[in-house]
Amino acid sequence: MRVGIVCPYTWNVPGGVQQHIRDLAEALTGVGHQVSVITPADDDAELPPYVVSAGRAVPVPYNGSVARLAFGFLSAARVKRWINEGAFDVLHVHEPAAPSLGLLACWAADGPIVGTFHASYEKSRVVSVTAPILMSALEKITGRIAVSEAARTTLVEHLGGDAVLIPNGVATERYAMADPLPGWPGEPVGRGEGGALGFLGRMDEPRKGLQVLLRAFDVLGRRRPGLRLLLAGPGDADEVVARVAPELRDRVVVLGMVSEEDKVRAYHSVDVFVAPNLGGESFGIVLAEAMSAGAPILASDIEAFDRVLLGGRAGALFPVGDHQALAAAAEELLDDPARRKQLSTEARTAVRAYDWSAVARDVLRVYETVAPDGAGVVVSGRGA
Amino acid sequence: MFPDWIIDVLFWVAVVFLVGVYVSWRATRLDRLHVRVETARAALDAALVRRAAVALELAASRLLDPATSLVLATAAHEARTADADNREFAESDLSRALRAVVDQPDFAATLLASVSQQDDRGEGRAVLEELGAAAAKVVYARSFYNDAVAAARIARRKLLIRVLPLAGKAPLPGFFEIDDDPPRW
Numbered sequence: 311m312r313v314g315i316v317c318p319y320t321w322n323v324p325g326g327v328q329q330h331i332r333d334l335a336e337a338l339t340g341v342g343h344q345v346s347v348i349t350p351a352d353d354d355a356e357l358p359p360y361v362v363s364a365g366r367a368v369p370v371p372y373n374g375s376v377a378r379l380a381f382g383f384l385s386a387a388r389v390k391r392w393i394n395e396g397a398f399d400v401l402h403v404h405e406p407a408a409p410s411l412g413l414l415a416c417w418a419a420d421g422p423i424v425g426t427f428h429a430s431y432e433k434s435r436v437v438s439v440t441a442p443i444l445m446s447a448l449e450k451i452t453g454r455i456a457v458s459e460a461a462r463t464t465l466v467e468h469l470g471g472d473a474v475l476i477p478n479g480v481a482t483e484r485y486a487m488a489d490p491l492p493g494w495p496g497e498p499v500g501r502g503e504g505g506a507l508g509f510l511g512r513m514d515e516p517r518k519g520l521q522v523l524l525r526a527f528d529v530l531g532r533r534r535p536g537l538r539l540l541l542a543g544p545g546d547a548d549e550v551v552a553r554v555a556p557e558l559r560d561r562v563v564v565l566g567m568v569s570e571e572d573k574v575r576a577y578h579s580v581d582v583f584v585a586p587n588l589g590g591e592s593f594g595i596v597l598a599e600a601m602s603a604g605a606p607i608l609a610s611d612i613e614a615f616d617r618v619l620l621g622g623r624a625g626a627l628f629p630v631g632d633h634q635a636l637a638a639a640a641e642e643l644l645d646d647p648a649r650r651k652q653l654s655t656e657a658r659t660a661v662r663a664y665d666w667s668a669v670a671r672d673v674l675r676v677y678e679t680v681a682p683d684g685a686g687v688v689v690s691g692r693g694a
Numbered sequence: 695m696f697p698d699w700i701i702d703v704l705f706w707v708a709v710v711f712l713v714g715v716y717v718s719w720r721a722t723r724l725d726r727l728h729v730r731v732e733t734a735r736a737a738l739d740a741a742l743v744r745r746a747a748v749a750l751e752l753a754a755s756r757l758l759d760p761a762t763s764l765v766l767a768t769a770a771h772e773a774r775t776a777d778a779d780n781r782e783f784a785e786s787d788l789s790r791a792l793r794a795v796v797d798q799p800d801f802a803a804t805l806l807a808s809v810s811q812q813d814d815r816g817e818g819r820a821v822l823e824e825l826g827a828a829a830a831k832v833v834y835a836r837s838f839y840n841d842a843v844a845a846a847r848i849a850r851r852k853l854l855i856r857v858l859p860l861a862g863k864a865p866l867p868g869f870f871e872i873d874d875d876p877p878r879w
């Protein structure tokens with residue numbers, strides 16, 4: 311099958327949607343399909359052979375965070391040309407409701423279009439206002455996929471209709487084995503001291519909840535000598551360190567943005583991986599990666615995490631936003647190696663249901679359902 | 695320099711033109727929704743036929759005991775021959791029959807083990823995979839069809855569409871409601 315995938319966000323900036331598309335494209339290519347991805351990308355970005363750049367994206371505030379989106383006549387023309395030259399059997403648009411390439415692709419194409427909805431948020435007036443504008447483009451999508459129940463609920467509330475649920479995949483084997491970073495997680499020491507906590511995600515994005523973890527560290531770091539914190543993800547490292555009390559600063563290591571390889575090593579470098587997210591998370595790809603690495607997990611009890619962690623069996627949960635509870639739960643885990651081992655094993659087993667081979671198979675079934683006769687995707691005769 | 699009435703006429707000509715463009719755009723949108731419903735319906739029918747065919751194939755495969763084969767073959771046949779009124783019931787019955795068959799203790803294990811016992815290597819595995827795919831596609835196709843129907847029905851309720859005969863003679867499409875919960879193993 312010839313598949314055209316549209317990515318709405320800048321390729322070389324780490325993010326859940328980009329990662330999803332990369333893994334899907336590679337899983338589909340792996341079983342013999344031809345895949346082309348169009349995406350915003352920086353001019354000097356190195357792109358894999360299956361990726362086509364639609365030009366640079368502009369950072370704009372959207373849906374509570376700053377997103378880098380591509381829009382305008384130039385992007386629209388590039389998308390149109392890509393559709394025309396690609397002669398795809400099916401077009402797979404990600405996050406079509408975002409004002410970026412996905413929406414432009416819906417606008418420009420006729421034929422079998424699959425749309426995958428990633429984001430989930432509370433019913434918001436802003437989105438309700440934009441819904442009628444989106445409608446005429448989104449009506450063209452013939453098969454809708456949601457990556458989580460939360461994303462599906464968001465979709466139904468804002469745009470109506472329904473979607474099939476195909477959860478995100480994880481390239482589990484990519485995370486399974488790695489050497490820890492040098493000096494981490496440190497030698498085991500007695501009860502009540504030492505240990506390494508880890509966090510991965512955008513450090514300047516409040517919804518990722520780093521501030522909750524920092525407050526918990528402020529409490530726990532004082533009462534537990536030798537406790538260290540490993541932080542990785544995009545954001546200003548100096549600004550993060552400045553938020554830590556001066557006497558605790560030498561026990562916080564900020565890696566900043568890390569390579570894929572170092573990211574995997576980071577998961578293997580900590581005693582407890584903390585996911586303090588406050589919400590807005592539809593699935594938690596970071597959580598699933600940590601599970602694949604067998605990291606013992608402590609996560610906030612938001613709906614998506616509760617489900618992925620099987621209600622606490624594959625990772626400990628604490629009340630969302632409660633830094634005292636986080637500190638207490640982390641301390642308990644750090645003092646109980648047997649429990650950590652058990653969580654690690656459970657996590658590795660639970661994450662198998664999310665492996666990419668299973669996801670790609672389901673997505674292919676969707677493609678085959680919407681594009682049975684191979685009529686293909688063509689450039690729309692007129693606008694949406 | 696122009697008489698006032700020319701300005702007036704030009705203004706009304708422009709208004710009529712814009713209204714025409716708008717109505718035509720709405721008609722195009724509605725037409726596209728109807729096409730989407732028809733395409734989705736064809737895909738749904740294809741998925742249902744495929745599922746019944748796989749069920750029959752499984753029934754005829756000699757991998758099952760005769761009683762199970764008979765249950766499956768009957769349900770698949772009923773689903774294929776049901777008239778429009780009974781279609782949804784018959785397809786739901788096929789879903790239930792498939793689940794009952796697959797839920798038998800050690801069903802999947804027995805089918806997968808057929809590789810070593812029989813000459814037709816891997817037949818059990820292949821037919822089980824096909825069944826999984828066919829059942830999943832029914833779920834997808836039905837969701838996409840109902841989604842298209844919902845969009846078309848909302849569009850048909852709009853004032854402009856009811857006042858002007860933009861929908862033509864296209865019948866108001868109906869939802870397809872069945873129990874399509876797939877068998878799991």
